[in-house]
Each structure stands twice: as structure tokens, then as C-alpha cells.
Amino acid sequence: MANLETFKSEATAWLEENCPASMRKHGGGADAEFTRKKRSGDSLLWLDRCAEKGWIAPSWPTEYGGGGLSTEEHVALVGIMKKMNIPAPLGGMSLTMIGPTLLELGTEEQKKEHLPGITSGNVHWCQGYSEPNAGSDLANLQTKAEDKGDHFIINGSKIWTSGAMHADWMFCLVRTDPNVQKQKGISFVLFPMTDPGVSLSPIKLISGQSPFCQVFFDNVRAEKSNLIGKVNEGWTVGKRLLQHERSSIGGGGSSRFGISMTLNDAAKKYRGDENGKIDDPLLKLELTRQDIDTQAFALTTKRITDETMSGVTPGFATSMLKYYGSELTKDSAEMMVSIMGPQGLGRDDDRDNFSDDERGSTRAWLFTKALTIAGGCSEVQLDIISKRILELPTG
């Protein structure tokens, strides 16, 4: 405990000295998804300093460029940064999905090859799972990989690939055996997006943004050394990665997508009386219930983290947290635009008539609809809870 206290004061001092002031305010973490080449100014400086300190991935082993912190220290660091209003230097799939999976299931060579790219903020990854005919039923994927001795040749297409246009590498589920039960013929491979056989077609979302693509593969080459796990055993690797993904999607619960106002503040501003009190009893009740559920969910996330740290395996708790957290965030975003009324329903390009917060809320409202679809939709999470936790029978 004494050590933890020392760590806390040293961490605070380091952050105080190294995190640029411009990062410590609303919007400071806006670039978190991007690697070095898309950043400049203080955002780049912050990334560089953290990379050097090992705090892009504070809990990963130092030999791969991580910070080597214990779980307690990592939790403490996150708490301190939150208190100091300091954004994480990097977010996204590299750090939350492929990194933890490689740490757990990669060979020593694979860790050495790929993890330093993540901990230095140099390499950005994307996820090639979904296909037009393999969504919730992911195991139905058809993208084909042929065994060519020391490498595979891949043909087919992935869809809804977030960040594919910025990515350097893809982690990808491919079919290596079409003649067995569908889960048993899948492999998990890595390849660079610079391969000449990779082409992209951007897809525009209901928010007007285009953060993802359909990706086409025409004789794309993946080295055997970049096969994670064994041939035809990729489903296990892929599912483990999904648990990491679900933790990161459900985890926020109350994350605000860069909007500076809380729901309660917005309600007072847009719907309050002269004294800033809310005189609409139904709105007050809705806000109260949302606050209660948000608190109860935050306590649940904490309880499950505490249980994990005490040695209880979380198992399928990720599905429960993903389900509830994503629904909660979606509801919050829906309430926000509802409170703003027509002011919450402007078009993103009308900066003259809609404030940053208003346009941000509109974007969040549209974007958060994806939270209960991506990473396994809510219905799939409920299926997992009923089958794996409650052990209800399948028909």
C-alpha cells in the first residue's frame, strides 16, 4: 500500500509535468483513435511522451514497450487521469482488442513483432470479422484463405470495417476449411493493409460520417508466421478477442462522446425554469431513473473489476456489461437530443444555427445506435447470458 501511495504521487507529478495544458480540457482526447501520422501539435507531443514512458499501454510488459504496471497501479493511474481531466493518449482497437489478444495467445515472436508498433503509437489496426452474410452469425464467414505452404492467399470481402482507411494492419477471420462444422474451419490471421490486393470502398453512416468501409481481397498474402493460434482454431482466438471488444464497448456506460454537458445540466439549460429547476415532473423522473441506472451500472462495473482483481474469473460478465452499458449509453444519447428538442436535430454542417454541443449530441444520438448492434448485438448478448450463464437449453 505504501508503494501504491508512492506510485500515485509520482504519477501525478509526471502527468502534471508532461501532459500539455491544451489536452486537459473538453475535446482534448478527440484524436485518441489516431496514430502518429495523423497527429500534430500537443496531441502528437502527448502521444510521444506517453510512448516513451510506456503509458500508451500502462499495464503491458515493458519488454514490448508497455509500462509494466500492476493492475492496482493501472487502476490508480486511470483514476488520477480522470480526476486531472487528462485523456488517454491512444484508444481504439489496437490497444483494446488485438493487443490484449496477442498478449494472451500470440507466440513470443508475434508479440515482439507487433506489440511495439502499438505501444509506440505507430501502427493502427482494423478488424476484419463481419461480412455481408456473416453478421450476428459471425461463424458463417466465407472469406477464403488457401494454404500455400509458408503463406495463405486470401480472397473475399469484409464489411463494416471501422477505420480501415487509416489502418496499417488487419486482424482477420478467414475460412481455411469449408467442409467441416462452420466454427471448426476458421483461422485468425494478420496482414498489412498495404498489400496490393486490398481495396476499400467507404460507407456513409446515418450520421453523415464515413468511419468504415467494405474491404475487398484479391489474392492478398498473409504469412504463416502471422497466424494466431493453430490453423482451423481461429474461432477460439476470435471469440476471446470479442470479449475484449465487448468490455470496451459496454464499459463506458455514461461516456459522453465529446459533449461537455451532462444530461442534468442540459435539462436545466433547455427545460429549466427561471431558477434552473426542472418543473416538468415527468422529465425529472426520467432523469432520476437514468441517473440511478447509470450509478448502479458504474457500481457493477467496479464490483466486477474488483472481483476479477480478487481472483474470480469474470467469465461471461462481459456480455452482461456490454448489453446493459450499450443500451444505457444509447438511451442517454436519445434523452439528450430529446431534451434539446429541435435544437438537437440540426444537420452536422449547419454550424451557424447549432452549437458544437448540439451538433455533437445529434452525432452521438445517431452513432450510439450502433453500440447495440456492433460487437455482437444486444440480442446476441442476451442469448449468451441465457445459454452460458443461466444454462438454459437450446432448442
Add this chain to the structure above:
Amino acid sequence: MPLILNDDQKLLKDSAKDFFSKSMPVKQLRQIRDDEVTECYSTDSWKEIVDLGWSGITVEEEFGGLEFGYLGLGVILEEGGRTLAASPLFSTCVLGAAALSIAGNQEQKSELLPLLVQGDLILSLAIEEGAAHAPQRTRTTASKSGDSFTINGTKTFVLDASSADKMIVVTRTSGEAGSNAGLTLFLVDSNSKGVSITSHKMADSRNACTVVFDNVSVPAANVLGQVDNAADDLQDILSIGQICISADMLGSTREAFERTVEYIKMREQFDTILGTKQALQHRAAQLYTEIELAKSVVIAGLQAIDEGQRGDALAKTASLTKSKVGETFTLASSEAVQMHGGIGMTDEEEIGFFLKRARTTEHTLGDVRYHQNRYGDLLGL
């Protein structure tokens, strides 16, 4: 503090589970109901609880208690909730002990707490006066005459009053109904002249009484805390009560849910097991998730008491806890009966006992509406 039990608390939980399932199963409650036992609990089982030391679990060692804290009491209440165990644990050892510890002077504590720990003092909190929990609307009066006070008024749904040796009575010594100022707590012997107690037969087979105070004279020494200024103490006593009854409700909720899942795993209709139907599976999974949230607010609430949180902060915690657990218990018990189908409607099947218990505890110290309203007020909305 991590939101987990320590090893001692886990051990206690295991012994409590063992004790309640063996000595006080739901069957016992049914028997008490059918035999029309006056106290609505088994005095033998109560003696066993006392012998285990659980009556004094939160009480300071100097008064003969175990000083084991509310997380400890919470696991006992939760396991008791699983079997709907009927005992004066809540009325006496939660509300009574908290009232004495928070509002009592040294003399009152050293006289009464040891008796309570030994099981020789049953206490009831006489607070409600109508259908809704609203302590600030107290109309029962206590007027000073010389060295004593005279109490007049009617209290409703007083838990375990039929067996109580003493009652802690919430009265108004000044101010208007609706105001928090002017409230005073009194310790009143149940056999005082002018006290009349009428037992009600409650749906959950537990005891609640109407108590009429007709010119009941009480010596000034029986004031618990300060005259006119009981509101803050009372708020803390009630917050503790609200969190503790939530622990009890959580146990019942989990039990009702687990029994229901087991039932749909074996019931066959349409040439299949009903539990294969996604319509039931998803409702069960959603309930499971709600119960996970309920577990979190209960352990956080108990921990807050142990960590010394008091006042409005504890009231907010208590409202978070009781509203979340109340909603979940209501839903879980209704779904339990629904998913049991026709059999769930029968008295022979125990699931109905959980439905009834859900509704009476829902109204103990404030229902979901009360707690959501108060939580909203405390948020400053």
C-alpha cells in the same frame, strides 16, 4: 474500498445460508401462517439466531455485540431473504439497534443494547401514519407536561409490534405536519397505559400492527436524542433500514429468480422444454442483468454505512439502493409467477410467497416512487 466481501464475511454468508435453509425454510413461514402464530415468527428460531450472535452483529463490543459491521448483517439478511425467514431481526436489530446507537444517550445504550443483543428486548419502530412513507408528515403529538410527555396519535403498519417490549415512536413536539422541524423520538413500553395494539394479517404472513396512543404518559428520560430535533437522526436510522431491507429483498429476489430458471429448464410443453424459447430466455437474461445491478447497489450501500457515510449522502445512497432493488424484486417476483404458469398461481407452490413478500417489503420505509422522488430532489433537479 473494493466492492467484495472479505474472507470472514464470506464465511458468515456460508453459515447463514446453511442455517436459514436448514432451520428456517419457506415451509416454516407457511406453518406459522397456517398455525396463526401471534408473533408471526418462531420464537425458537429467534433464540437460535440470538445464540449465533447475529442479534448483536452491528452492536459495539462494549454493549455485548460483535461489532462486525453492516456488510456482515447484510449477508445474514440476504440469506434470510432467500428463505423468507420470519424473525424480528429487521425490526429489532436493524431499526431498533440503529435508533439506540444513533440517537440514544450512554445510559440508554448501556441499559438496552445488551438486552437487545441477548434477545431479551424486542423493539419496533412506530413511524408510518398512512399508506405512504412520509416521516415529515408525522401528526402524532407529544406534549410536555412537567417531567413527562403525553403522546396522542395512531401509527400504522408497525412491524413486529405484537411482540415488541418497547416501541420507538416518532412524534411531533412542535411545528406543522409537513415540516422536518419539531420531530422527537420516544422510547415507549408496549404495556404503557393508553397503548392499544391491533395485529393485522398481512399478505406475506408477517406481522404489522396499528398502534393507538391515547394520552400515553412517557417520562422525559425516555426521549431518544433531542426534543424537536430528531429529523437528522431519524434520516440516518431510516437510511440504514432502507439499505438493510434491500439486502433482505435481494436474497428473496435471487431465490425467486433461480427457482424460476430451474422451473423453465424442466417444464415441457410443445414437445420441448419451455426454457428453449427465446422469448423466455431474453426476459430471464434481462432479469439476470437487473439482479447483477441490484447486487452492486446493495453491497455499495452496506459498505457506505460501514464507512460512516451519513446525512443526505447516505440518504441518496439508500434511495439508489432501495429503488433499484424494489423495482427488481417486483419484476422478478411477477415474472416468477408468470413463468410458472398455472402452478405458480397455487398456494401449494412456494413461488407465490415471494410475490407477496415483494410487495410488503416494497412498502417498507418508502416505495420506489418515494425513493426516486427523493433521489431526484437530492440530485438538485
